[in-house]
Amino acid sequence: MNIYRLFGSLMLLVLLFFSPLFAQEPQRVLILNSYPKNFQWSTEIITGIQEVFIANPNVQADVIYMDGRQAASETHYQKLRDAITIKRKKTTYDLIIPIDRHAYTFVLHYYDELFAHERILFAGMEHFSKVQADKAGLFEKISGVLKTRPIKDNIAIIHTMIPSLKKLYILNETSAQDLESGLSIQAIIDTLDVDFEVEYVGDLALDELEARFSTPAPDEAMLFVPFYSGNYDQFYRNYEIAYVLNSLEIPVFATDSLFITKGIVGGKSALIKDIGYTTGELAITLLSNPSAPNRIITDIEYEYIFNYEKIKKFNLEPFLLNQSFRFVNSPVRFLDKHKKYVDALFLVLPLLILLILGLVHNIYMRIQNEKKWREAELQKNKHQQFIVQQSKLAEIGEVFSSIAHQWKNPLVEIATIAQEHLFTCKETEKEAGNRYVDDIMIQVQYMTDTINDFQKFIMPSTQKSIFDVTEAIETMMNIIRHTIKYNYIDVTIDKQGSKRLMVNGYKNEFMQTLLNIVNNAKDQIGKRREQGEIKRGAITINIYSDASKIIIAISDNGGGISKEKLPHIFDPYYTTKEKGHGIGLYMTKLIIEEKMGGKIWASNTPSGACFTIILGSAT
Incomplete structure (x- = not known):
């Protein structure tokens, strides 16, 4: 055992020593952000990319920030080139991800130098120019994720939610005539067949916007498209834009989710972080397969999002859109308002559930135990009744044995006297005497055999044994053949096949069950004969095997059992006879089902009753 432990320890040391040799080299990504640090729009894209990279620990990313509107200045470019050169001395990159057009333009211009x-995998740009990429000689290296702003859809949303709209203000970063794509917002509006006025206010400073829209205008609205610069060289900070948007007294809709909780009504929003997710997934594909083809894809993930506070303020109905949507800034729900109490309840709830489950389990177990106790008592009663029945049969057997013993002595005496008379007769009388003696001896032997058979039949079985079903039935019928004969009943025993049908059980008790059924049939047939309904009775016993089962069907022409009585005939002490004790069929069912593991039931045929017994074959 010690040798195995030593060998295992040595193997562990070898693996620890050589594992760095087999470790995969990390892949490095340089993210170049067009905007300053903490600029929310680009920060959300980078956050989405990094969340994808977290799931792929072999990928590591560095981020370099540019300076927004000053990014294109030669001085800033030189500082940026110096920073990248320093990083390149220490790190080799496998992929460059420029965020938006400033960083993308820089990468194209200085790629050969740096x-x-x-x-190259760009992210967040609205347009891609193949001509520009070819001019830089980098088209074969470029992939990217484009973003689109649902301007047309949001104008349609505004018109649907404000049917009486008379004027729409466009707040965007570009000129009033042209978006970066070259497609004017006015051209988009013209395709919608609307009659409201459009005014572009992207050239107003934030304080001018706040002053101009400080009073309510019921039939006016504003569409917010990217707006960060105003009349200044530096970008506005997000909190400055959010403050002004929240103070405006007209509803402001937007094409992305950036300020959804900070002053805008909402709309069909481009999900900025989703652009990062898509970019990160494409980056993993390119890094894991260097020969993967370049792809320019467009992120089309949108969501209808509305600010609950602004919706209520301006009395708007997003349900008119027939679109699924979600609210932000919803009222604090009761559960959220009383969170500490709810949390405390949830801490106690498992204990309460366990207590309830324990009580339910305890009640269930008590019910089950009571059920088992009742079943045990019932079984005990059945067993006691079986023992009592056996005891009664034993007593009857002993009494009958005494009678048989007393009966046999006279029979022996009769046989002796007959034979003695034969020997003392004269020669002339011997011939006639022989015939009388033979007749007497035959009757004596018959009576002796009958007594012996009945004595065996009446004695209860002490243990199970394997016996032939057909033989047992024939023995039982032989004992009562005179009774059957003098009641004008024809008995037919029909066994299918020549194979012996053997069962394991109590033979004498089995014959008793059949005797109960046959006697009941005999009594019922007698009633019908007395009423003149039939001339002769008929009892048919069919015996056959099916797979591993033996089936015995006993039918008669006694008229059957009434429907209301049929379900109860096996109940203890239930009888249909004036002087019946109601124990015969109950004991029959007890012997067949409880003691021999079989099944018995009764049914009606067109001419009478039919008792069917199924027993397991012992062969």
Whole structure:
């Protein structure tokens, strides 16, 4: 055992020593952000990318920030080139991810100076120019994720939610005539067949916007498209834009989710972080397969989002859109308002559930135990009744044995006297005497055999044994054949096949069950004969096997059992006879089902009753 432990320890040391040799080299990504640090729009894209990278620990990313509107200045470019050169001395990158157009333009311009073989994956741009990429000689290295702003859809949303709209203000970063794509917002509006006025207010400073829209205008609204600069060289900060948007007294809709909780009504929003997720997944594909083809894809993930506070303030109905949507800034729910109490309840709830489950289990177990106790008592009663029945049969057997013993002595005496008379007769009388003596001896032997058979039949079985069903039935019928004969009943025993049908059980008790059924049939047939309904009775016993089962069907022409009595005939002490004791069929069912593991039931045929017994074959 010690040798195995030593060998295992040595193997562990070897694996620990050589594992760094087999570790995969990390893949490095350089993210170049067009905007300053904490600029929310680009920060959400980078956050989405990094969340994808977290699930792929072999990928590591560095982020370099540019300076927004000053990004295109030569001085800023030189500082940026110096920063990247320093990083390149220490790190080799496998992929460059420029965020938005400023960083993308920088990478195209200085790729030959700063990089070698790295592929480029842009993110967040609205347009891609193949001509520009070819001019830089980098088209074969470029992949990207484009974003689109649902301007047309949001104008349609505004018109649906404000049917009486008379004027729509467009707050965007570009000129009033042209978006970066070259497609004017006015051209989009013209395709919608609307009659409201449009005014562009992207050239107003934040304080001018706040002053102009400080009073309510019921039939006016504003569409917010990217707006960060105003009349200044530096970008507005997000909190400054959010403050002004929240103070405006007209509803402001937006094309992305950036300020959804900070002053805008909402709309069909581009999910900014989802652009990062898509970019991160494409980056993993390119890194894991260097020969993967370049792809320019468009992120089309949108969601209808509305600010509950602004919806209520301006009395708007997003349900008119027939679109699924979600609210932000909803009222605090009762559960949220009383969170500490709810949390406390949830802490106690498992204990309460366990207590309830314990009580339910305890009640269930008590019910089950009571059920088992009742079943045991019932079984005990059945067993006691079986023992009592056996005891009664034993007593009858002993009494009958005494009678048989007393009966046999006279029979022996009769046989002796007959034979003695034969020997003392004269020669002339011997011939006639022989015939009388033979007749007397035959009757004596018959009476002796009958007494012996009945004595065996009446004695209860002490243990189970394997016996032939057909033989047992024939023996039982032989004992009562005179009774059957003098009641004008024809008995037919029909056994199918020549195979012996053997069962394991109590033979004498089994014959008793059949005797009960046959006697009941005999009594019922007698009633019908007395009423003149039939001339002769008929009892048919069919015996056959099916797979591992033996089936015995006993039918008669006694008229059957009434429907109301049929379900109760096996109940203890239930009888249909004036002087019946109601124990015969109950004991029959007890012997067949409880003691021999079989099944018995009764049914009606067109001419009478039929008792069917199923027993397991012992062969």
